[in-house]
Amino acid sequence: MIILDLELKDAPGELIKALTPISKMGINIHSVIHLREKKVDGRIPVRLVVDGLEDKTLNEMIDELEKLDVIITKVNNSIRKRDIDLVVIGHVVDTDIRDTIDRLNKYGLVIDLDLSMPDPFKESSARMKIIVDSEKLNDLYNELDKLSKEKNLLFIKSF
Amino acid sequence: MKVILLGFGIIGKGVINVIRKKKEYLKNKYGMDLKVVAICDRSGAAIDENGLDLELALRVKEETGKISKYPEKGTSLPIVEVIKSIEADALIEATPTNIESGEPAKTYIIEGFKSGKHVITANKGPLALYFNELLSYAKKYDRIFRYEASVGGAMPIINLAKETLAGNEITEIKGILNGTTNYILTKMEREKLDFDTVLKEAQELGIAETNPHQDISGLDTAAKIVILANSIMNMEVTIRGVNIEGITKITPEALSMANKGGYTIKLIGEVGENKLEVGPKLIPLDDPLNVKGSLNVAMLNTDLAKEVIVVGRGAGDVETSSAILSDIINIYLKSKKMG
Numbered sequence: 001m002i003i004l005d006l007e008l009k010d011a012p013g014e015l016i017k018a019l020t021p022i023s024k025m026g027i028n029i030h031s032v033i034h035l036r037e038k039k040v041d042g043r044i045p046v047r048l049v050v051d052g053l054e055d056k057t058l059n060e061m062i063d064e065l066e067k068l069d070v071i072i073t074k075v076n077n078s079i080r081k082r083d084i085d086l087v088v089i090g091h092v093v094d095t096d097i098r099d100t101i102d103r104l105n106k107y108g109l110v111i112d113l114d115l116s117m118p119d120p121f122k123e124s125s126a127r128m129k130i131i132v133d134s135e136k137l138n139d140l141y142n143e144l145d146k147l148s149k150e151k152n153l154l155f156i157k158s159f
Numbered sequence: 160m161k162v163i164l165l166g167f168g169i170i171g172k173g174v175i176n177v178i179r180k181k182k183e184y185l186k187n188k189y190g191m192d193l194k195v196v197a198i199c200d201r202s203g204a205a206i207d208e209n210g211l212d213l214e215l216a217l218r219v220k221e222e223t224g225k226i227s228k229y230p231e232k233g234t235s236l237p238i239v240e241v242i243k244s245i246e247a248d249a250l251i252e253a254t255p256t257n258i259e260s261g262e263p264a265k266t267y268i269i270e271g272f273k274s275g276k277h278v279i280t281a282n283k284g285p286l287a288l289y290f291n292e293l294l295s296y297a298k299k300y301d302r303i304f305r306y307e308a309s310v311g312g313a314m315p316i317i318n319l320a321k322e323t324l325a326g327n328e329i330t331e332i333k334g335i336l337n338g339t340t341n342y343i344l345t346k347m348e349r350e351k352l353d354f355d356t357v358l359k360e361a362q363e364l365g366i367a368e369t370n371p372h373q374d375i376s377g378l379d380t381a382a383k384i385v386i387l388a389n390s391i392m393n394m395e396v397t398i399r400g401v402n403i404e405g406i407t408k409i410t411p412e413a414l415s416m417a418n419k420g421g422y423t424i425k426l427i428g429e430v431g432e433n434k435l436e437v438g439p440k441l442i443p444l445d446d447p448l449n450v451k452g453s454l455n456v457a458m459l460n461t462d463l464a465k466e467v468i469v470v471g472r473g474a475g476d477v478e479t480s481s482a483i484l485s486d487i488i489n490i491y492l493k494s495k496k497m498g
Contacts, residue, residue: 085420085441125410156439159442
């Protein structure tokens with residue numbers, strides 16, 4: 001048995017999108033559990049239990065899912081990807097928000113961005129969700145520190 | 160048991176009030192006859208080796224502001240001389256905190272050990288700066304050193320970790336260790352007010368100090384994290400090694416943004432492997448660390464018991480004195496065993 005922890009948008013069709021490639025590869029799915037109580041920021045953790053697979057087939061399956069932007073957070077409880085939520089305070093737009101995102105995308109993937117600018121001359125706030133490979137987490141944190149110093153931005157992270 | 164109280168401000172008066180209130184309880188439950196043989200403040204001291212009249216001491220302080228005006232037994236003897244010359248089992252050190260130098264509390268604590276007294280302190284300064292040095296004096300003179308009140312006020316954390324959770328390895332501690340910042344962030348979040356407005360209101364209500372720098376800059380939390388790191392996790396760190404960010408940059412918009420994502424923002428102190436930091440963090444709205452108002456909370460991650468969480472009142476005279484009283488009782492019971 002292999003346990004896959006996915007993170008899906010809470011929207012119609014998202015589960016089918018994740019299950020289709022698995023079923024096309026002829027892999028037997030034992031159970032699908034929605035962990036609705038753990039929903040954070042519009043995303044729902046879903047646990048899939050599939051038949052035991054050889055490493056090669058498992059990796060192929062993961063590749064197929066990731067091509068479809070399905071986020072696989074854990075395989076058999078070993079953490080593959082983490083999602084980091086951030087609130088950013090400062091002159092988020094004026095300090096070149098595109099550059100900020102590009103630099104974070106070198107280590108992870110910014111998948112959500114929400115911006116609040118109460119006054120064009122005052123500091124703004126933004127909310128971001130970043131998906132990052134667990135082995136690149138420290139690199140991402142280092143980049144956040146650099147950006148914070150260079151652009152005088154405060155990044156408030158989730159644990 | 161005879162004790163000397165150093166410092167007769169908010170905490171010192173709280174200690175005296177709690178001792179008065181619990182006198183019979185201590186006698187009945189533990190057989191302890193607790194006598195305060197000296198009380199010191201900036202003006203000097205009141206000394207009576209048979210035990211001071213605590214009600215009178217409080218009244219003298221209230222009316223004159225000076226304990227040295229205590230009738231007949233008031234004196235202008237400096238604190239260090241009182242520590243050296245007056246016989247007592249323990250010293251309760253509750254003088255004002257100095258987070259830069261740790262003095263004069265550090266000297267008082269050391270003099271206490273040197274003169275053969277157990278020491279209880281509520282003072283973060285000397286603990287955050289000189290923990291290991293103070294501990295070495297306690298060991299050298301074979302005295303007990305207790306400091307539960309220095310972190311989290313009434314919230315039991317140090318003794319919980321060291322005694323109740325004995326046998327567990329504690330790998331991480333994180334939490335809200337400053338009630339003022341929690342009050343400010345809670346109010347900003349609920350009422351969509353900006354930082355300066357809420358701080359001003361908190362100062363008017365007496366929740367924030369006139370000089371709130373230590374609280375809002377994160378320095379107070381950093382001192383507490385250092386105490387926890389050294390005393391519970393056996394580290395050898397000082398406040399200079401803590402990565403500190405305060406809450407002054409937090410805006411109501413940022414709190415709304417966090418709320419939209421299912422989070423709140425709290426000033427969190429954290430100590431763990433390769434981690435010693437204080438800063439605002441996103442906490443899920445349904446997380447046990449999301450406590451409101453001026454409450455404190457701490458989560459200890461342990462190898463056997465896993466996560467253990469304590470919540471309590473982090474400040475207040477009676478609340479802090481409850482932690483001091485638990486230290487007094489502990490010393491009494493231990494020293495009875497020591498003979």
